[in-house]
Amino acid sequence: xxxxxxxxxxxxxxxxxxxxxxxxxxxxxxxxxxxxxxxxxxxxxxxxxxxxxxxxxxxxxxxxxxxxxxxxxxxxxxxxxxxxxxxxxxxxxxxxxxxxxxxxxxxxxxxx
Amino acid sequence: xxxxxxxxxxxxxxxxxxxxxxxxxxxxxxxxxxxxxxxxxxxxxxxxxxxxxxxxxxxxxxxxxxxxxxxxxxxxxxxxxxxxxxxxxxxxxxxxxxxxxxxxxxxxxxxxxx
Numbered sequence: 001x002x003x004x005x006x007x008x009x010x011x012x013x014x015x016x017x018x019x020x021x022x023x024x025x026x027x028x029x030x031x032x033x034x035x036x037x038x039x040x041x042x043x044x045x046x047x048x049x050x051x052x053x054x055x056x057x058x059x060x061x062x063x064x065x066x067x068x069x070x071x072x073x074x075x076x077x078x079x080x081x082x083x084x085x086x087x088x089x090x091x092x093x094x095x096x097x098x099x100x101x102x103x104x105x106x107x108x109x110x111x112x
Numbered sequence: 113x114x115x116x117x118x119x120x121x122x123x124x125x126x127x128x129x130x131x132x133x134x135x136x137x138x139x140x141x142x143x144x145x146x147x148x149x150x151x152x153x154x155x156x157x158x159x160x161x162x163x164x165x166x167x168x169x170x171x172x173x174x175x176x177x178x179x180x181x182x183x184x185x186x187x188x189x190x191x192x193x194x195x196x197x198x199x200x201x202x203x204x205x206x207x208x209x210x211x212x213x214x215x216x217x218x219x220x221x222x223x224x225x226x
Contacts, residue, residue, distance in 0.1 A: 002154060004154065009152065031211045031212075032211040032212045034212075034214055036214075036217075041219065042219050043116070043118075043202055043204075043217030043218050043219045043220055044155075044202075044215075044217045045216075045217070046214035046215070046216070049212055049214065051212065089154075089155065093211035093212075094211050095210070095211045096209060096210075096211055097143070097206055097208075097209070097210060097211050097212070097213050097214075097215065098143070098160045098162065098167055098168055098208075099157065099160075099168065100157070100211075100215060101154070101157075102147075102154045102155035103154055104152060104153055104154045105154075
């Protein structure tokens with residue numbers, strides 16, 4: 001039962017443009033949504049999160065948008081940089097992080 | 113050392129071998145996790161320990177046996193594995209409780225079962 005889905009396995013954008021990574025979920029009980037970034041040969045690292053009571057959270061070049069009615073969230077990176085090239089995982093959890101669910105990841109390539 | 117350290121980075125084992133994966137965290141966290149990442153699949157939660165007590169066992173086969181002797185160390189004992197168990201095994205730690213507490217991952221152990 002895949003409760004968090006990232007339907008785009010890969011995305012390619014030009015340096016300086018916007019990258020939009022999408023994520024859908026099925027469990028309306030999720031309270032928090034997180035994005036992680038993973039470089040090859042490294043573990044995922046936390047990037048940004050959003051609570052279910054908000055619809056937007058911004059941190060520098062990274063903004064996460066949440067649409068609860070559509071059970072959809074997205075990560076916007078603007079402007080995109082070649083160093084942003086990585087696999088991005090969407091994750092969701094309830095009020096307890098003991099059961100954090102992850103998507104399959106989207107590989108972002110930012111071309112110079 | 114800082115962060116979450118996993119050893120070994122790579123492991124090749126036969127189906128009759130017994131081996132162990134080790135994880136150590138230096139972040140003062142009180143929860144530790146094992147996740148499995150297979151190619152093109154979501155990270156799959158295997159085990160969770162809060163304050164050294166196992167709180168989650170996500171229907172993992174008994175050929176995987178976790179051990180958490182203290183809040184800083186976590187082991188995954190492996191025996192009679194199958195080729196389909198080949199994957200990247202990731203250890204993580206966090207502060208227990210809040211759903212907004214991010215997990216901090218190690219760099220993983222790439223396991224190949226022959």
